[in-house]
Amino acid sequence: MLEKKSIEYEKAVLIGVINREQNEEKVTEYLDELEFLTYTAGGQVEKRFVQRVDTPNPKTYIGSGKMQEVEAYVKENEIGSVIFDDELSPVQQRNIEKQLRCKILDRTGLILDIFAQRAKTSYARTQVELAQYEYLLPRLTGLWTHLERQRGGIGMRGPGETEIETDRRIVRDRIALLKKKLTKIDRQMETQRGNRGSLVRVALVGYTNVGKSTLMNVISKSNVFAENKLFATLDTTVRKVVIGNLPFLLSDTVGFIRKLPTQLVESFKGTLDEVREADLLLHVVDISHPNFEEHIDSVNQVLSEIGSSDKETIMVFNKIDLYQPEVIAEDDLTTEKTSRHMSLDEWEKTWMKRMGGNALFISALNKENLDEFKKRVYRAVRDIHVTRFPYNNFLYPENLDAY
Numbered sequence: 001m002l003e004k005k006s007i008e009y010e011k012a013v014l015i016g017v018i019n020r021e022q023n024e025e026k027v028t029e030y031l032d033e034l035e036f037l038t039y040t041a042g043g044q045v046e047k048r049f050v051q052r053v054d055t056p057n058p059k060t061y062i063g064s065g066k067m068q069e070v071e072a073y074v075k076e077n078e079i080g081s082v083i084f085d086d087e088l089s090p091v092q093q094r095n096i097e098k099q100l101r102c103k104i105l106d107r108t109g110l111i112l113d114i115f116a117q118r119a120k121t122s123y124a125r126t127q128v129e130l131a132q133y134e135y136l137l138p139r140l141t142g143l144w145t146h147l148e149r150q151r152g153g154i155g156m157r158g159p160g161e162t163e164i165e166t167d168r169r170i171v172r173d174r175i176a177l178l179k180k181k182l183t184k185i186d187r188q189m190e191t192q193r194g195n196r197g198s199l200v201r202v203a204l205v206g207y208t209n210v211g212k213s214t215l216m217n218v219i220s221k222s223n224v225f226a227e228n229k230l231f232a233t234l235d236t237t238v239r240k241v242v243i244g245n246l247p248f249l250l251s252d253t254v255g256f257i258r259k260l261p262t263q264l265v266e267s268f269k270g271t272l273d274e275v276r277e278a279d280l281l282l283h284v285v286d287i288s289h290p291n292f293e294e295h296i297d298s299v300n301q302v303l304s305e306i307g308s309s310d311k312e313t314i315m316v317f318n319k320i321d322l323y324q325p326e327v328i329a330e331d332d333l334t335t336e337k338t339s340r341h342m343s344l345d346e347w348e349k350t351w352m353k354r355m356g357g358n359a360l361f362i363s364a365l366n367k368e369n370l371d372e373f374k375k376r377v378y379r380a381v382r383d384i385h386v387t388r389f390p391y392n393n394f395l396y397p398e399n400l401d402a403y
Ligand SMILES: Nc1nc2c(ncn2[C@@H]2O[C@H](COP(=O)(O)OP(=O)(O)OP(=O)(O)O)[C@@H](O)[C@H]2O)c(=O)[nH]1
Pocket: 206, 207, 208, 209, 210, 211, 212, 213, 214, 215, 225, 226, 227, 228, 229, 230, 231, 232, 233, 234, 253, 254, 255, 256, 318, 319, 320, 321, 322, 362, 363, 364, 365, 366
């Protein structure tokens, strides 16, 4: 049912708020990301509205004065959608829709839309559809209240309620069906994974668009779709990789993002099994992104949600070719040195120390430091292999330093 709404090259407006948790600078960064998400979904951002709001207005999220400003702009410029950086309650979404008379999306809705657009395999489609229905279910209630008010309530309650109850039942049935379908696919995948034998399993994880698929492609000579948009990958690809004389399995999977909708984490459980069952994680980071440290936190957050936070991990800082620290002029005595001013060397020292040597700095695109990358991964895989299979019959310990 839930085909992606066509919002090709549609004009959009973004709305963000400044509050105790996020200052103006943070909001600008978050809206940059929201703009990238909008672009990925096929929208063109015409304007951003930002308001200082300590507690969101329960009716319209932002204040009524700001709403009027947005309304005027939307009318004048034929805006197709207004996108909020936070999750709106069903009531807020409905009220805003009523006033602005255009499509209202929140961050979750937008991400779900992109996932729907990008899901190619039946497995991914089923997972996305489940997440969409989970998102829709509480919003159906809102629809009913809206009808009730519009029609005046009296006399309409009976049929109206039946209608909404029917809708909800259909959605609930659909959710149950999708869950059943997923359980079945998951079981098949589990069997497939079981058949892979005793190879060590390594998983690439990281924020979206950091270069996981690009790295997978250069390491395994495979051809996973990579592009400069968000969520290029939704499925998991597993390749057998051999470094030196040591074969292992490398998987590339869906990227994470700040505030990844819980419905998606929930329904992508199967896809994320590859991560959950991995022996070693390669946490890829785009060091050229001004927010990369926060990205690391978001990824760790999702990893802990799926119970994978204490796995052995190598931090792989990618895109060093693009990294440029901010410079403080010599005669500038007021600007304080922050992490934005740190050189690659300084980052390397910091992370090597923090990770006990398990940090790498590479460029997957320019193939810089890939030898070091291979060596480091080789050593980690070898150590796991030797611990697990001390009497391995096809790899002899004395040959394990061959690489
Ligand atoms: N400059 C530069 N660009 C890179 C590097 N590695 C990847 N990219 C680019 O970054 C973009 C995203 O790369 P992907 O490999 O699709 O990233 P991903 O992490 O798989 O992204 P999702 O699947 O969307 O989560 C592409 O345009 C790549 O060409 C790098 O080392 N340097």
